[in-house]
Amino acid sequence: MVYLRPARTETSVDANWLCGGVIVDHQHILTSAACIEDVKHFYVVSGTHKWYEKNTDEECIRNGAKKAVWKCVSKDYVYDADQLDNIRWMINDIAVVRVEDSFNFEKRVRGCDFIPKQIAYNNQSEEAEKPGTVGSIAGWGSVESFGDLFGRKTVNSPELLETDVVLISKRRCKMRWPERYHNIIDGNVICARDSSGESINEQCNDQELYCKELSSEDGTLRRHYDVNATSLLVHSSRHLNNTRRSTVQSGGFCENDHGGPLIVGHGPRAILIGLILACQTANITQKCYGPYLYTSVYKNRFLISCAIEKDLGATCKQMLRSSKTRISEYNWANHPDGPAKSEDNSNYLRSHMNETIHKKFAKRSRHNRQQRQLSEN
Structure with a gap:
């Protein structure tokens, strides 16, 4: 588990937070594309279960x-969550990010809590997304307060939190999402049920939340949210978007949990199957309502493997160079925080090569001058 933190030069985003993420390779993480689409420079923090509200010289961040x-x-x-009908940003909201040098999977960084580890991502089968499967999610998202139009500020949990979720079928998921989202849910989304700690009736009694009776599979009647109610909004991980929800509910995720992992299995058999994507909220109550949506890792397996293992051959080269992907590089060469280690190495190698070439050229010039002098003599 990692989190993304903006560089101090990023004035258009929160100074302490971007998103969650997860390590899938010695030098790569997966996260939400919406979290970083408008950020020029950011850090990836690993090896800690703590989040600090203020910019700090905390040892783990400084060293790791x-x-x-x-x-x-x-x-x-395509990010369009600032528009009224925010749909396109939910299509493949996933990003592969490479960091400046390798994570150390053998040694704890000084000041940090644990040794970072990578997790396998699901590139084998959709079986792991089967309804009824119990998964786990984690993040530093808000647990008590949430940002809104009245200026109340969201504060993350200072400790990493996790909870279990239960995956549900897409048919059941679509019953409680507006129809315009159904193609997206069918295409690349995993659904998990909402709060197990609060009954449907209790949620339906919330102000401005409308419900209707629906027949269940066994023929009985049960109450459901009216997904066509205008009071339900969809919120993303857009930075400084004060309408995003962030209230905690068992079985669901909170604001600032975006980009975090959905994992099934335990120990060495655990695999990453999804990334936290989106939920719905009620205007007045500002509570979150599910089903909760996750971007499917399996549906993006080719993108991930090609981005990480660039030597897989012509197919990957074609994908990375084609209209199917967008590649961006973050240049730290002239940044106040200094160049990235990879840029440092590149500059060193370039300088070393130039110096070597210069020496060879100078040596050859001296040799030629000596030969001319000998011939003249």
Whole structure:
């Protein structure tokens, strides 16, 4: 588990937070594309379960935060969550990010809590997305307060939190999402049920939340949210968007949990199957209502594997160079925080090569001059 933190020069975003993420390779993480689409420089922090509200000289961040130097996102992803009908940003809201140098999977960074580890991502089968499967999610999202139009500020949890979720079928998921989202849910989304700690009736009694009776599979009647109610909004991980929800509910996720992992299995058998994507909220109550949506890792497996293992051959080269992906590099060469280690190495190698070439050229010039002098003599 990692989190993304903006560089101090990023004035258009929160100074302490961007998104959650997860390590899938010695130098790569997965996160939400929406979290970083408008950020020029950011860090990836690993090895800690703590989040600090203020910019701080905390030892783990000072010693272990890595500069992001490269990202790859799908061409299908387009940020439009600031528009009224915010749909396109939910298509493949996933990004592969490369950091400046490798994570150390053998040694704890000084000041940090644990040794970072990578997790396998699902590139084998959709079986792991089967309804009824129990998964786990984690993040530093808000647990008590949430940002809104009245200026109340969101504050993350200072400790990493996790909870279990239960996956549900897409048919059941679509019953409680507006029809315009159904193609997206069918295409690349995993659904998990909402709060297990609060009954449907209690939620339906919330102000401005409308419900209707629906027949269940066994023929009995049960109450459901009226997904066509104008009071339900969809919120994203857009920075400084004060309408995003962030109230905690068992079985669901909170504001600032975006980009975090959905994992099934335990220990060495655990695999990453999704990334936290979106939920619905009620205007007045500002509570979150599900089903909760996650971007499917399996549906993006080719993008991920090609971005990480660039030597897989012509197919990957074609994908990375084609209209299917967008590649961006983060240049730290002239940044106040200094160049990235990879840029440092590149500059060193370039300088070393130039110096070597210069020496060879100078040596050859001296040799030629000596030969001319000998011939003249």
